[in-house]
Amino acid sequence: MSGVASGSRRGGGIRRGEARAGWIFVAPAVVIVGVFLAIPIVLALWVSFSDWNGFRSPLNPNVNFVGLENYAAITVDPGLDQENFGRAVRNNLWYVVFVVPLQTIVALLLAVQVNRAVLRGRGFFRTAFYFPSVTSTVAIVIVFQFLFTASGAVNAVLGFFGIDGPNWFNDPSGIFHNLLATVGVTSPPPALAQDGPLGITWWEWFAGPSVAMSSLIMLAIFTTSGTFMLLYLAGLQNIGGEIDEAARVDGAGPVRTFFSITLPMLRPTTFTVLTLGLIGSWQVFDQIYVLGGSTAGGTITTPAFLAYETSFNDLQWGQGAAIAFILFVFIILLTLFQRWLLRERNPRMRTPRISRAAATLAADSGPATDPTTRALSSADVDDELSKGDRS
Amino acid sequence: MSTGTAATTATGGRAADAAAPPRRPGRRRKRTPARVRAGLWTSYLILIGLALIYVYPFILSIAASFKTDADATQNPLALVPETVTFAAYERLFTDVPFPLWFGNSLLVAVIVTLGRVFFDSLAGYALSRLKFRGRTFVFLFFIGVLAVPGVVLLIPRFLILQQLGMYDTYSGMIVPLLSTAAGVFIMKQFFDSIPVSIEEAARIDGAGTFRTFWSVVLPMARPALITVIILSFQGSWNELGHFIVSRQSPELNTLTTGVASLVSGQLGSGNQFPLQLAAAVLMTIPVAVLFFIFQRRIMNTTAGAEKG
Known part of the structure; x- marks a missing residue:
């Protein structure tokens, strides 16, 4: 503090030089984000409309504009590229269909149990459930591969119950196909044998997630439910125990109280959890990359991974970029939808002080939920930060 | 917790x-x-x-x-x-360049964390306090960027690093991560929440804008800074995608890319689970330690900040 001596005194008013300082202050962040995020997106957009093959710069004069060719190849032109994209969409769609509801239910279950006022050791349970969210996806995949090998721990446990477990991460068969096979249906009825969207037969669309993908679904629930549990805990603490108690006094049982009082009051949180889950689970990449991507008959490939593989391995940069942009637009739409949804309900979304830090921490729980950070910090975390610290 | x-x-x-x-x-x-x-x-x-x-x-x-x-x-x-x-742990130091990966991860995570703390708080402060032409535009720019999903950045990031000749260098791995819109917002929102009077006093005493920021405002922002530190360290320590597309030399492997190569590479074949699991255990320790230490600290410091 002694440094604030008269020597550094500046002439003129207090506000003098503020404009310049303002720009100097924001310059580094703006330059970094601009150069490594905004400009690259424009560059990739150009690539998605070009025939660039990875040689030299995508801006060199030998690269041609090919219009929507790359987009057409994966969406409307029949062929392998279209089928690959179709399968990737199918895989991810089933992943979303299972992960989003299940992780929400598990997160709610964890939160409700942990939130009991009389419970001892809440800290321990919270930590236990949240810890998987903190660790890197790479480490978690290794753990899961070990647990889910053919002769691994999971199958050993299943063996106690006389169940012969599958070879999880290497099993490409769709779980609905497997279910149908148990009743003797192994080939598609004629109606389903025809081609559906994106060059894939309806029979394939309805295969359900493969057994391999199901393992990844479990992995996702394992790693994200803790994060969303924290959001639910925040919501529950917001409601407080009084209403719950009043309902009990009025004679409502615990089940009734939960479904008629707690659950409706948690609706804003549920919206957040569902939309964040929706945005996040369309971005699965790390798990697939670590597992090698094309294992299990391509049934775990997602559009995000396909974009990477098409560009970096097959050197079809235009097509890879096109896949990435379709995904980009889709996720942006989901994000806009979420912001619109939460804007409506913001006043009721206030979360209490204690959980603020936790929710902030939860916001960036790893690469898999990276979008969470963004969505959260715009909608909730900021709210929480600004609000909590003022009070 | x-x-x-x-x-x-x-x-x-x-x-x-x-x-x-x-x-x-x-x-x-x-x-x-x-x-x-x-x-x-x-x-x-x-x-x-x-x-x-x-x-x-x-x-x-x-x-x-x-x-x-x-x-x-x-x-x-x-x-x-x-x-x-x-044996598995020994092999991590003999068969596998695990220490190198660990060092790279540490280097990247530390620099990225320092960079984000500094740049994000600078920008957050300017957006919260300083009046300058174009501020609204900068603000909207960051808002827009927030919505960009990380996973679609893989190809773009590779393209720009190639263009700038930064591909396969430490700078290519580090510089793009040095600032995030999310961090800027966390800091901005925090500065919005603390009273302006203290700074005004400093200003009247003759401190310049940066001096006011550095020695008066930043010390008050500890809770938000800790949040940014945790998010940044954990985020860059666990980052995989960016290090896949920003480098190819084995010497630049971080823990995530290196250990991932253990799974898919030769050492992933057969039943070498102990080796992989040992790597997973060791790479989890720093983040776990951070998690356990800071969990309490965050709550304490935010509670303390309310007095001020």
Whole structure:
């Protein structure tokens, strides 16, 4: 503090030089984000409309504009590229269909149990459930591969119950196909044998997630439910125990109280959890990359991974970029939808002080939920930060 | 979620039968003691069951990292190795350049964290306090950027690093991560929330804008800074995608890319689980330590900040 001596005194008013300082202050962040995020997106957009093959710069004069060719190849032109994209969409769609509801239910279950006022050791349970969210996806995949090998721990446990477990991460068969096979249906009825969207037969669309993908679904629930549990805990603490108690006094049982009082009051949180889950689970990449991507008959490939593989391995940069942009637009739409949804309900979304830090921490729980950070910090975390610290 | 509670709970959880004193005795306890008690017991059963599912995989993995390859494969459920061996850990230092990966990860994470703390708080402060032409535009720019999903940045990032000649260098791995819109917002929102009067006093005393920011405002922003530090360190330590597309030399492998190559590469074949699990255990330790230390600190400092 002694440094604030008269020597550094500046002439003129207090506000003098503020404009310049303002720009100097924001310059580094703006330059970094601009150069490594905004400009690259424009560059990739150009690539998605070009025939660039990875040689030299995508801006060199030998690269041609090919219009929507790359987009057409994966969406409307029949062929392998279209089928690959179709399968990737199918895989991810089933992943979303299972992960989003299940992780929400598990997160709610964890939160409700942990939130009991009389419970001892809440800290321990919270930590236990949240810890998987903190660790890197790479480490978690290794753990899961070990647990889910053919002769691994999971199958050993299943063996106690006389169940012969599958070879999880290497099993490409769709779980609905497997279910149908148990009743003797192994080939598609004629109606389903025809081609559906994106060059894939309806029979394939309805295969359900493969057994391999199901393992990844479990992995996702394992790693994200803790994060969303924290959001639910925040919501529950917001409601407080009084209403719950009043309902009990009025004679409502615990089940009734939960479904008629707690659950409706948690609706804003549920919206957040569902939309964040929706945005996040369309971005699965790390798990697939670590597992090698094309294992299990391509049934775990997602559009995000396909974009990477098409560009970096097959050197079809235009097509890879096109896949990435379709995904980009889709996720942006989901994000806009979420912001619109939460804007409506913001006043009721206030979360209490204690959980603020936790929710902030939860916001960036790893690469898999990276979008969470963004969505959260715009909608909730900021709210929480600004609000909590003022009070 | 403090370590203290975690430590006491292993016993506390079991010992806390229905005799655990309800925090709100009073009418509820008098009316329905049996029901509450039964409900509590069910809660404990559910929670302990769930906790086992969440914790057991980690315990099994740690145990298996001390097993021989054969032992890990044959007795996947055994918590105690037949013979405790450090072979997997030794191999991480002989067969695999694990220390190099660790060093790279540490280097990247530390620089990225420092960079984000500095650049994000600078920008956050300017957006919150300083009036300058174009501020709204900059603000909207960051808002727009927030919505960009990370996973679609893989190809663009590679393209720009190639263009700038930064591909396969430390700078290419580090510089793009040095600032995030999310961090800027966390800082901005925090500065919005602290009273302006203290800075004004400093200004009147003659401190320049940067000086005011550096020695008056930033020290007050500790809670938000800690949040940014945790998010940045954890985020860059666990980052995989960016390091896949920003480098290719083995010498630039971070823990995530290096260990991932263990899984898909030669060392991933067969049943070399202990090696992979040992790597997973070691790479998790720094983040776990950070998690356990800061969890409590965040709560304490934010609580403290309210006095000010």
